[in-house]
Amino acid sequence: MPKDKGPLRRDIAEQVTARILDGRLPAATRVNEVHLAAELGVSRTPLREALVELADRGLLAADPGRGFSVPPIDVEEARKLYPLVGELESLALRWTSPQDLLSILGQLERQIDEMESVMESGGDLAGLDDRWHALLLSRCANTHLMRLISQTKPLVKRYDVLYFGGIDRARRSVEEHREIVAAIRANDLFGAAGWLTRNWVNGAAYLGQKPAT
The missing domain is CATH 1.20.120.530 (GntR ligand-binding domain-like)
Incomplete structure (x- = not known):
């Protein structure tokens, strides 16, 4: 049976959220998915799923064809x-x-x-x-x-x-x-x-x- 990706995605989302809130992922900057995946020790697929979830919540902005970015301070x-x-x-x-x-x-x-x-x-x-x-x-x-x-x-x-x-x-x-x-x-x-x-x-x-x- 396929492994449930839910807990892994949630854990990645929490780690990315922490980086947004403490400034390791600064406001108004693009997310480098390759570097972030390597830093977290995960593959691109669950990372992207987590980034989509954070974009749905408003913590990230999704730019079609260009990936994700941290919204500017507004x-x-x-x-x-x-x-x-x-x-x-x-x-x-x-x-x-x-x-x-x-x-x-x-x-x-x-x-x-x-x-x-x-x-x-x-x-x-x-x-x-x-x-x-x-x-x-x-x-x-x-x-x-x-x-x-x-x-x-x-x-x-x-x-x-x-x-x-x-x-x-x-x-x-x-x-x-x-x-x-x-x-x-x-x-x-x-x-x-x-x-x-x-x-x-x-x-x-x-x-x-x-x-x-």
Whole structure:
């Protein structure tokens, strides 16, 4: 029987995604499939299948007859994506059991404390922010919605460098996280979802602006 290519393709797609997000495959450049296949230690066929999948998700652009390229950084596109992710995450939050959310409040608060500490020391908040949002949504049982979120969020990860800059922005984001936790503690899921949406919408407003000095 033929071997299932699904897991291999997904693994390749994840590795290529990581290279797009960390800049090893820079924005506005063409993907050299020969070099990338050699780097990943895979053949061209599963690599191309993975690249097609990433193009379908918007992480790559497919150029007929010319292969694939990494899209340029587009602030206006990012300003559309941030509120979209905010709405999706807010929906997932509203569809989560209040009891399940209460069970992780302590972890959420500890992670906010960690973010605050890193913020004051001038460290990188992007990874901690990812962990916090992942924990917040970890009890949502709607697998279809969570799959949609996981496919969409890498599109905004490319813009972290434009968002996380300046102590005022970081403090505002941390405060919004605390408001979300406070609303959950008050059994106000719609209020928490509103703050979550606001967190993403405010992030979109920061894009392309120089941090305050």
